[in-house]
Amino acid sequence: MHVLGISCYFHDAAAALMRDGELVAAAEEERFTRKKHDFEFPSHAIDFCLQVAGIEGPDLDAVIFFEKPFVKFERLLMTSMQMFPRSYKVFREAMITWMGDKLWIKSLIQKRLRILPSRILFSEHHLSHAASAFFCSPFEEAAILTIDGVGEWTTASIGWGRGTEIKLLREVRFPHSLGLLYSAFTAFLGFEVNEGEYKVMGMAPFGKPRYIDKVYQLIHLADDGSFELDMNYFSFHCSTEKTFNRKFVELFGPPRDPKMHFFTPSTGYPSYFGLKPADYEEFGKLNEHYADVAASIQAVTETVVLRMANQAHHETGSKRLCMAGGVALNSVVNGKILHDAPFEEIYIQPAAGDGGGALGAALFGYHMALGQPRKFVMEHAYWGEEHGEEKIESFLRRSGIGYEQFDDEEQLVGRVVESLQAGRVVGWLQGRFEWGPRALGNRSILADPRRSDMKDIVNTKIKFREPYRPFAPSVLVERASEFFDLPDPSRHYPARFMLYVTDVNDNKRDCVPAVTHVDGTGRLQAVHRHVAPRFYKLIQRFGEATGVPVILNTSFNLKGEPIVNTPQEAYRTFRISEMDTLVLDRYIIEKGG
Numbered sequence: 001m002h003v004l005g006i007s008c009y010f011h012d013a014a015a016a017l018m019r020d021g022e023l024v025a026a027a028e029e030e031r032f033t034r035k036k037h038d039f040e041f042p043s044h045a046i047d048f049c050l051q052v053a054g055i056e057g058p059d060l061d062a063v064i065f066f067e068k069p070f071v072k073f074e075r076l077l078m079t080s081m082q083m084f085p086r087s088y089k090v091f092r093e094a095m096i097t098w099m100g101d102k103l104w105i106k107s108l109i110q111k112r113l114r115i116l117p118s119r120i121l122f123s124e125h126h127l128s129h130a131a132s133a134f135f136c137s138p139f140e141e142a143a144i145l146t147i148d149g150v151g152e153w154t155t156a157s158i159g160w161g162r163g164t165e166i167k168l169l170r171e172v173r174f175p176h177s178l179g180l181l182y183s184a185f186t187a188f189l190g191f192e193v194n195e196g197e198y199k200v201m202g203m204a205p206f207g208k209p210r211y212i213d214k215v216y217q218l219i220h221l222a223d224d225g226s227f228e229l230d231m232n233y234f235s236f237h238c239s240t241e242k243t244f245n246r247k248f249v250e251l252f253g254p255p256r257d258p259k260m261h262f263f264t265p266s267t268g269y270p271s272y273f274g275l276k277p278a279d280y281e282e283f284g285k286l287n288e289h290y291a292d293v294a295a296s297i298q299a300v301t302e303t304v305v306l307r308m309a310n311q312a313h314h315e316t317g318s319k320r321l322c323m324a325g326g327v328a329l330n331s332v333v334n335g336k337i338l339h340d341a342p343f344e345e346i347y348i349q350p351a352a353g354d355g356g357g358a359l360g361a362a363l364f365g366y367h368m369a370l371g372q373p374r375k376f377v378m379e380h381a382y383w384g385e386e387h388g389e390e391k392i393e394s395f396l397r398r399s400g401i402g403y404e405q406f407d408d409e410e411q412l413v414g415r416v417v418e419s420l421q422a423g424r425v426v427g428w429l430q431g432r433f434e435w436g437p438r439a440l441g442n443r444s445i446l447a448d449p450r451r452s453d454m455k456d457i458v459n460t461k462i463k464f465r466e467p468y469r470p471f472a473p474s475v476l477v478e479r480a481s482e483f484f485d486l487p488d489p490s491r492h493y494p495a496r497f498m499l500y501v502t503d504v505n506d507n508k509r510d511c512v513p514a515v516t517h518v519d520g521t522g523r524l525q526a527v528h529r530h531v532a533p534r535f536y537k538l539i540q541r542f543g544e545a546t547g548v549p550v551i552l553n554t555s556f557n558l559k560g561e562p563i564v565n566t567p568q569e570a571y572r573t574f575r576i577s578e579m580d581t582l583v584l585d586r587y588i589i590e591k592g593g
């Protein structure tokens with residue numbers, strides 16, 4: 001039985017295919033079209049999934065769309081009518097785009113996949129999020145928390161899963177939304193909404209949460225974790241461009257200029273920003289103020305999510321928690337939940353945002369609509385496209401690129417360890433690309449985390465990131481608790497997917513400075529031998545050579561581009577950046593000998 005899940009038209013479009021209850025393939029559309037956060041109908045991702053399964057559209061038993069377009073449209077219409085005439089522009093744009101494609105998704109799926117309309121089903125946005133977490137988890141029973149910007153009407157929900165059933169017990173409805181509150185601050189701090197939320201999270205440790213009281217003027221939080229926003233401060237319900245308004249600015253001051261470089265008196269001025277401006281001290285202080293704002297919204301978000309998690313525990317009595325929705329990608333919040341909420345185990349799958357809705361839709365369809373039993377646990381994130389050795393070799397030969405081939409894996413890994421120890425920055429492409437926004441050792445850029453100058457080296461050569469974007473550590477799971485405050489790391493699925501930020505142990509901070517953030521934390525990936533054998537071996541050999549079984553791991557892409565998929569894209573990135581070494585499966589290409 002083949003079941004396809006689709007998500008699109010909002011944030012990240014994606015497709016996921018189940019066969020007889022096991023996941024066969026899952027991918028976000030951006031990896032194929034090379035448009036970051038591509039939200040159009042995911043034709044390429046669907047074709048890829050069908051190709052992996054060796055089937056065609058008409059062979060599908062069911063196709064499930066991740067949300068209910070008509071209900072969402074109803075929300076847009078009702079909200080814009082309430083806010084008329086201020087919302088005239090939203091209303092006009094909504095009519096144009098929704099009347100064009102979005103409402104007619106059923107006939108589009110029918111046409112593209114050549115299947116009967118009776119095989120096309122619709123889930124609900126937050127039910128898809130809930131299903132993506134619970135049905136991928138190893139838990140027979142768990143509390144479920146979903147929090148995002150907005151789905152149809154729901155912006156957060158508490159649910160309970162048991163066996164093949166999920167019940168949503170309570171919800172928060174639009175316009176009251178923790179995700180949209182966080183996004184308003186993302187925009188205020190000069191970042192792109194739905195893209196820059198990580199930057200707010202990374203900026204927070206540079207500041208102090210001095211404005212918590214002010215944030216609580218915007219959000220009224222009850223003891224049970226439910227909340228309301230004071231809509232006098234926001235515009236997202238009546239504008240397509242603005243998320244916050246004049247009153248918000250009266251409270252927090254002028255928004256941060258998106259073009260302003262981020263540095264504070266404590267970070268100094270990074271050399272890769274170019275020449276130091278004359279008024280550098282003034283800018284540093286101004287950035288400190290914005291970091292205080294970031295710290296304040298991050299602290300309030302942590303409190304809200306923690307209170308909701310406590311409520312989920314209270315209502316379900318469960319010792320296990322599954323989380324999904326864009327807010328579940330806030331790995332600092334997740335680390336706090338692990339630490340402070342009364343759950344023994346937590347599960348989050350790697351594409352916790354809207355891309356993951358495709359997976360949730362497929363799982364909802366298979367278990368809840370078609371009543372089939374569970375047998376799948378998502379143990380790893382490697383569900384994307386793969387490019388075999390033959391394809392890589394023929395590309396290298398055809399393009400006249402000089403390479404070395406290593407038939408012996410030990411030799412291959414040994415050679416990469418030497419490169420890393422020599423301070424070289426290594427592009428590393430292996431197997432199937434990752435599901436979700438994190439590179440977990442199949443499309444990664446790797447470097448030596450022991451050198452304090454390595455952050456600047458990777459930034460200067462490739463990433464050009466501001467200091468608030470820390471680089472992540474990949475560590476052998478067996479050695480993870482030696483370096484990070486994470487007892488019994490093998491039990492924690494979110495740690496496999498870089499979804500926890502924890503403290504780096506005091507005695508190890510100097511040991512891995514390039515992956516320790518300014519507040520002494522790290523967003524670790526605990527690497528398991530059985531899910532990523534070659535990557536595991538690389539870190540193991542690096543550990544044998546240096547005493548530190550940790551590697552700096554950042555996603556294989558240039559700033560503003562999606563993570564690479566093909567060897568061609570990897571080579572292009574290698575060539576136009578200052579990366580030193582490129583490893584494509586068993587082939588190594590060196591720059592500058």
Ligand SMILES: [Fe+2]
Pocket residue numbers: 125129148149150151325326353354
């Ligand atoms: Fe969502």
